[in-house]
Amino acid sequence: MTFVKTKLKLELLEEGDTLEVLLKAGEPLENVPRTVIQQGFEVVETAHVKDDVHRVVIKKP
């Protein structure tokens, strides 16, 4: 469901816009960046925030 929520937000982006998502380590952190890249988006930043939470910035090229 994490990817579903991300995808719904990505559909609202214009070219060049970015979306910042907070992902838990494990399946969401592995799945979301991999799948957005497969769908033609760019992952421009990945950073550890705290504990098992990571920030991923996705750009619509």
Next chain:
Amino acid sequence: MSEKNKLSIICMSGDFDKAIAVFTLASGAAAVNYEVNLFFTFWGLDILKNERGRRFLGKGILARFFNFLLGGRNNLPLSRLNFGGLSPLLMTGLMKSRNVATLTELYDAAVALGVNFYVCEMAMHVLGLERNDFVPEVKDVLGVATFLELSKGGQTLFI
């Protein structure tokens, strides 16, 4: 150019937990660009009624009682440990508290991602219902042959 991946689900159950499974799979597949077709039949029709609560719907006294007893999307029972309808409420609370999508959120996501909803013509007639008893997101009312044609070339699940 390769054809789009396709997932078709025959949604026969009107159980809360199975509806969660249907909409989780449907929205997940649609999010990764699958064509998704959901074919609702028998008890599954309860999920798509316009009236989400308990209503005497349909033609004929028996059909009206059946539809009243089914209860609509707000009253879907758990397939196990339903406890007179208390468990789906507890389960929804649990899902919210654990940041897991609820049935309503999953349904809305499926709609937003373009999942196709179809109603089984035969089941609709058995329950004395009409096209306008269902949510506007229903794309069409179909028979088996048309659904098989739609699902051809993809994966099909029965829930």
